[in-house]
Amino acid sequence: MTLPVGEEYAIEIATVGADHFRWLRKKNYAGWVVLVDENTRKHCLPRLQPWLDHPQLAIIEVAAGERHKHLGTCQYLWEEMFRAGVGRRWCVLNLGGGVMGDMGGFVASTFKRGIDFVQIPTTLLSQVDASVGGKLGIDFFNVKNSIGVFRNPEAVWIDPAFLTTLSDREVRSGYAEIVKHALIHDAAHWESLVALEDLSTTDWAPIIAHSVDVKRQIVEEDPHERGRRKLLNFGHTIGHAIESYWLETEQRLLHGEAIAAGMIMETWLSHRLASLSEAELAAVTQYLLKVYGHQPVPTSAHDQLIGLMKQDKKNEDSRINFTLLERIGHGIPNATAEPELILESVAFYNGLA
Structure with missing residues (x-):
């Protein structure tokens, strides 16, 4: 099922596979960055591995959980993206729950004044809420989502099969x-x-x-x-x-x-x-x-x-x-x-x- 959000992007609810990455390759990005945490790297990334065939590919891992949704983690991600040679014509794939979608989208939206990103939500929470609507951000001064931006993804890919990895x-x-x-x-x-x-x-x-x-x-x-x-x-x-x-x-x-x-x-x-x-x-x-x-x-x-x-x-x-x-x-x-x-x-x- 595909649900368009105005003329900005589409939310697709289906098994993520070859067609999704065929669409991504047609956009001719100079490279792809996949952002994961330790859980999604172990349980979700293997499902995408057959199609992660871009010659310029960076996979960056952060610690999982809301307590890591802060500027320090963002700084680490920005530094790793610089080390990987990420440029403005790259695309970030945020593979994870609401924390990864919020923070990864924020990191992409501010890196070199903004690069494209795709949301691949892997939790029920992120699939029905955090991945929809272009609200991105991090926690600051002990206040949730108090630093952030509005910016739409290029696409949202919702695969209910990821829910089998959850408690x-x-x-x-x-x-x-x-x-x-x-x-x-x-x-x-x-x-x-x-x-x-x-x-x-x-x-x-x-x-x-x-x-x-x-x-x-x-x-x-x-x-x-x-x-x-x-x-x-x-x-x-x-x-x-x-x-x-x-x-x-x-x-x-x-x-x-x-x-x-x-x-x-x-x-x-x-x-x-x-x-x-x-x-x-x-x-x-x-x-x-x-x-x-x-x-x-x-x-x-x-x-x-x-x-x-x-x-x-x-x-x-x-x-x-x-x-x-x-x-x-x-x-x-x-x-x-x-x-x-x-x-x-x-x-x-x-x-x-």
């Missing part, structure tokens, strides 16, 4: 973004997700296609996140703060796990500040707890969490910005909440244990 926990993490897309945009799809019995036996291809299409439509309407695209931030204002708080601890949460907790809290805010019913609040809360479990947020973290939320790039002034739910399947962007009410939502979440 059940990683799959669940990516699934949170699929749930988010349903909650903000498609009530009927929410009902179909709730009916899923076992994520480990799910046929992901049609679910990925639906979720990617939701995000694609929203991004086409608002490519630079000035209005409607902010819908995609549901669960992320609190979720990103929680993720950042736990990042340097032994109780580290995956992105989707933090976003699931954030969605519960922001669903509670939707009930208090928007028109979301109590029954819908209960339905969303119960389902997310069933899938993701519960990790309480200590009261000692409150000041740090509010501080992180105040630094969130979505804020347009001193107020903390949210996307809330008017009802399941219909989000509303540009809502705000006072710190006291936000902490009440955290207390609501903690009380669910």
Whole structure:
């Protein structure tokens, strides 16, 4: 399946193979750079090896994980690209999850004022979310994605077969973004997700296609996140703060796990500040707890969490910005909440244990 994003590029959902690299060779790049981490080098790169036949080929590996998504890793990548002789007519292939797509795209977009790149997402999270929409960046000053650019890839190649390399926990993490897309945009799809019995036996291809299409439509309407695209931030204002708080601890949460907790809290805010019913609040809360479990947020973290939320790039002034739910399947962007009410939502979440 091919989903065009305006006239800029296409998202292809299919087995990555000879046709993809035939298309790449026709673009006559002077060389290819493949960016991997230790996991994708071991589990994913061998699937591409038969077609990595460019005479000028560089494969650069970095450490895996959100804690390495920073300027130091970018500097290493830029240095290695210089050592490999990478020029402006090269193309970067980002083989990995959301961290690799965000950071690799940022590195490509800033190297020698920008070279082309292709996203090859290998996790469910990156396939349905991070690879779509041209938002690139790294974490800085303990704030997620606070340094970055908007720049579109030449193509996005989504191969559901890569998901067989993931743990059940990683799959669940990516699934949170699929749930988010349903909650903000498609009530009927929410009902179909709730009916899923076992994520480990799910046929992901049609679910990925639906979720990617939701995000694609929203991004086409608002490519630079000035209005409607902010819908995609549901669960992320609190979720990103929680993720950042736990990042340097032994109780580290995956992105989707933090976003699931954030969605519960922001669903509670939707009930208090928007028109979301109590029954819908209960339905969303119960389902997310069933899938993701519960990790309480200590009261000692409150000041740090509010501080992180105040630094969130979505804020347009001193107020903390949210996307809330008017009802399941219909989000509303540009809502705000006072710190006291936000902490009440955290207390609501903690009380669910």
